[in-house]
Amino acid sequence: MNVKTLFIVGPTASGKTALALQLAEELGGEIICADSRTIYKGLDVATAKPSKAERAHIAHYGLDLISPDQKYSAGKFQKDARGWLEAIHNKNKIALVVGGTGLYIDGLYYNFTFNEAYDEALRAELESKSIEELHDYMADRSIALPENSKNKRYLIRSIERGGELGGKGDPLPDSLIVGLLPEREILDDRIRLRGHAMIAAGALEEAEQLFEHYGYDVPAASAPFYKAFAPYCRHEADVDSCLERFYLNDRQLSKRQITWFKRNSDIYWFETATKASEFVHSAIKR
RNA sequence: GCAGAGGUAGUGAAGCGGUCAAACACAACAGACUGUAAAUCUGUCGGCAUUCGCCUUCGAAGGUUCGAAUCCUUCCCUCUGCA
Secondary structure, three states: OOOOEEEEEOOOOOOHHHHHHHHHHHHOEEEEEOOOOOOEOOOOOOOOOOOHHHHHHOOEEOOOOEOOOOOOOHHHHHHHHHHHHHHHHHOOOEEEEEEOOHHHHHHHHOOOOOOOOOOHHHHHHHHOOOHHHHHHHHHHOOOOOOOOOOOHHHHHHHHHOOOOOOOOOOOOOOEEEEEEOOOHHHHHHHHHHHHHHHHHOOHHHHHHHHHHHHOOOOHHHHOHHHHHHHHHHOOOOOHHHHHHHHHHHHHHHHHHHHHHHHOOOOOEEEOOHHHHHHHHHHHHHO
C-alpha cells in the first residue's frame, strides 16, 4: 500500500521515539511529534524529548515551538501539522507522526473540525459559576449537555461552541496507524528506569529553572515530572517521595492514554517495537 | 514492670450504643474526552447476587443490651512517658 503518513501512538514510555527514529531512518522519513509537552522550549529532559543528535540526524517537527508560559492547543497543532505534512510529502518522504497526545493525533487523523470561538470575558464569568448554575444556564439556552456533564471545563467549552459538536471526517488518506503497547509490568519498569535516567540527566535542575523563571502555574508545569517535583523544589519533600509520585503520575497518564487509543479501531497494536517495525515494513511493501 | 495512647476495609484516617458495609483522602479498576489534553472529569471500589436483597467484617475471645466498630472483662500486638 502507498503509505505517506505513518502514525505511531501509544502510552508514555512505550518506546515510540526509538521506533520512530529507526523507521524514519529505514524508510527515509521525517518525524512530526504529536506531543503536548515537547512543544516547550527548554524542557528537554523531563519531557523525554528526542536528543539534539537524533534531531540532527532526522528532521523533527513540532518541537520547541513556544516558551513554557505560553498556550498551545489541539487546533493549532492540527493546523501546524498539516503544514509540516505537506512539506514532508513535497520532498517525497514519509511523514511519521509520533506521540501520545490522543487529541492531537485524532484531530489530525480524523480531520476534526475544531472551533476556537471563545470570549475571555464570558469564560471568566462562566468559570465563576457552579456546575448546577452552568446546567441551568445551558438549559435556558437549549444547549445540550456534553457527555462529561460534571466536568466544568467541558461545560464551558460546550457553551462557547454554542452546543455544537465538532465534526469528524474521514481518516487521513494514505496513512497507517500503529500502536505500541507493552505489557503493563514492562511499561511500569520502563517508567521507573526512565525516571532514574531523567534525574541523572539533569531533570531536577531543569524543573528548578522552569519554576524559577516561570513559576509553578504555567501551562508547561502540569506535566507529570514537574508536578511531582514541585514540592521538592519548594523544599517541602525529599527526592525519593517525589520520584514515587512521578512514577504514579506517569502510570496514571499511561492508563488514560491507553483508554483513549483503544477507541480507535484503525490502530494496529504491537507489544514490541520489533514486531511493529516488521509489520510496517511488510505493510509498506504490499 | 508501672503510666498513658492506640489497633477500623489495599493504605492513611473518621466514627465512639441504633439512621454503619462503615465518612473522607489516596491507591486500584473501568470509562469519558473535538482549540487547556502529560490536561480535565465520571463511575466502581468487603463478598455474593448485580433489581429487591443476602452474607461476612471494625486486633482475638467472651460478656452486657431488643440492638455494639462504639460499653465491660480477659488476652494478643504497636507506640510514647516513667522505670
